[in-house]
């Protein structure tokens with residue numbers, strides 16, 4: 001089977017997939033950000049790409065190279081900017097990157113673009129990039145854009161299975177059970193299970209302070225424990241997200 005990855009196709013093959021097959025294009029957006037001592041810095045882009053590729057194989061879509069730098073890590077959902085390795089961009093940079101991507105894919109003739117976000121802090125800047133990209137193209141543009149956070153495709157039933165003791169919420173799920181389980185499923189060689197810390201769940205006041213307070217965040221960078229993570233949970237999560245994402249793409253772009 002041909003690759004779903006745009007970066008592995010020639011321009012001629014890519015053009016045929018877009019023009020002849022009207023293939024949707026999935027654009028993963030991640031971050032380069034600390035994910036505790038046990039997960040790699042590229043986790044958010046790796047996972048957004050992996051779930052996008054799983055869904056793309058099911059619906060004949062393509063996966064574009066990820067935008068691998070995200071908006072600044074926030075203490076309550078990514079640990080904050082004080083960790084070595086966390087490498088973030090200003091909002092305007094991310095907005096501009098997404099805006100440029102929308103314009104370029106539209107120029108290729110892509111009619112169906114799906115932006116798959118894997119970094120919590122990106123959400124509204126991705127939205128702004130899409131909005132400005134569509135505004136640049138004008139009312140006659142043929143492109144339609146779907147935007148999503150991949151974890152929203154998890155059902156309550158699956159969350160109950162993955163978190164038998166109760167779900168701490170997606171914001172605290174940084175480098176915790178969902179991301180660690182998914183990495184054990186998709187990229188097991190990149191996970192150091194022996195280094196999973198016992199921290200958390202972190203407790204935050206109902207406000208933010210700037211400059212942010214390092215001591216609010218566990219030293220490991222993990223916001224709730226990943227101890228319950230395993231590859232079987234990762235597979236369960238991955239299957240559900242990919243299947244429901246594929247169904248959504250087919251429903252939106254029949």
Ligand code: ZN
Pocket residue numbers: 035043044118119174175179
């Ligand atoms: Zn993450």
Ligand code: MN
Pocket residue numbers: 031033044077078118119120121
């Ligand atoms: Mn993140």
